[in-house]
Amino acid sequence: MSDAVLLICGPFTDEERSRLEAAHPSAAAASPAEIAALPGALRAGIRAVAYKGHAPFGGGEMDALPALGLIANYGVGYDAIDVAAASARGAKVTNTPGVLNDDVADLALGMMLSLSRDLEEGARLVRSGEWAQRALPLNRKFSGGKAGIVGLGRIGREIADRLAAFKMEIHYHSRSEKDTPGWTWHADPVALAAEVDWLVVALVGGPETENYIGAAALAALGPEGVVVNISRGSTVDEGALLDALEAGTIRGAALDVFLNEPDIDPRFRSLSNAVLQPHQGSGTVETRRAMLGLQLANVTAFLAGKPLETPVN
Numbered sequence: 001m002s003d004a005v006l007l008i009c010g011p012f013t014d015e016e017r018s019r020l021e022a023a024h025p026s027a028a029a030a031s032p033a034e035i036a037a038l039p040g041a042l043r044a045g046i047r048a049v050a051y052k053g054h055a056p057f058g059g060g061e062m063d064a065l066p067a068l069g070l071i072a073n074y075g076v077g078y079d080a081i082d083v084a085a086a087s088a089r090g091a092k093v094t095n096t097p098g099v100l101n102d103d104v105a106d107l108a109l110g111m112m113l114s115l116s117r118d119l120e121e122g123a124r125l126v127r128s129g130e131w132a133q134r135a136l137p138l139n140r141k142f143s144g145g146k147a148g149i150v151g152l153g154r155i156g157r158e159i160a161d162r163l164a165a166f167k168m169e170i171h172y173h174s175r176s177e178k179d180t181p182g183w184t185w186h187a188d189p190v191a192l193a194a195e196v197d198w199l200v201v202a203l204v205g206g207p208e209t210e211n212y213i214g215a216a217a218l219a220a221l222g223p224e225g226v227v228v229n230i231s232r233g234s235t236v237d238e239g240a241l242l243d244a245l246e247a248g249t250i251r252g253a254a255l256d257v258f259l260n261e262p263d264i265d266p267r268f269r270s271l272s273n274a275v276l277q278p279h280q281g282s283g284t285v286e287t288r289r290a291m292l293g294l295q296l297a298n299v300t301a302f303l304a305g306k307p308l309e310t311p312v313n
Helices: 014-023 032-037 040-045 059-063 083-088 101-117 119-128 154-165 189-193 215-221 238-247 266-270 285-303
Strands: 006-009 026-029 048-051 070-073 092-094 146-150 169-173 184-186 198-201 226-229 252-255 274-276
Touching: 006 014, 006 032, 014 026, 014 285, 026 032, 032 059, 048 285, 059 083, 070 285, 083 092, 092 285, 101 119, 101 154, 101 226, 101 252, 101 274, 146 154, 146 189, 154 169, 154 198, 169 189, 184 189, 189 198, 189 215, 215 226, 215 238, 238 252, 238 266
Parallel strands: 006 026, 006 048, 048 070, 070 092, 146 169, 146 198, 169 184, 198 226, 226 252, 252 274
Antiparallel strands: none
């Protein structure tokens, strides 16, 4: 039997892998699909998995690790992991909430400002020299609008707080009304969309939120409305969103997430009314190190028989 107790699974950087390897005897698999091909003696000793990525991690992969007790996810979203299957097998799942809230919220506002003031075209005019021939057209004011947050969790709240500082009127939709004096709760996303200029999606991923923002919400948002998605590509009906952007029935979109990343629908590439980012919400040096630290803390706690830092199930 191998002495490895930790399986490092997914596209970790060299620095991240080194930190994990230094902490516990470990082995590696590039993806969940490769777990079954590892030697049986090695798989038999694995008690915890440090997982990173969006490839499905289901019951079949778990069954290939008979001693598995923990899947520690790198990221706040854990929809790639079959949590029900893990629970049925007596395995715990953890994630890394909290440490990435600021970066994701900052990016949301950055994309919104970029769309509002057309920063991409402005930069192109300056770099190309065309500024001397034509000015950037007048754009749209950002401060003082109406923002609707779909999902007022940790990240949604950080976004709302930032938008409030921009003198925006804050509306939100969540499963229940929260203690938010001066902010307006809406029982469903369509009613929310009808009241705001910016519809910011900050939901968790998974089957329960699939296509949560659909054609009805987009129609309610109207021709002056903008969709901002920093959650998962699955939370917005992507076909309906593309139709609305192409037809101009909404003003625009600011998107950091898509279905089938990174092989996104090619229709996005020709849109002039969308700001598109490569799922980089948590992508700063500081936050990625903190995410790895929390993931490792969960692994270490589990292997030591101590309470987990951020359990999901």
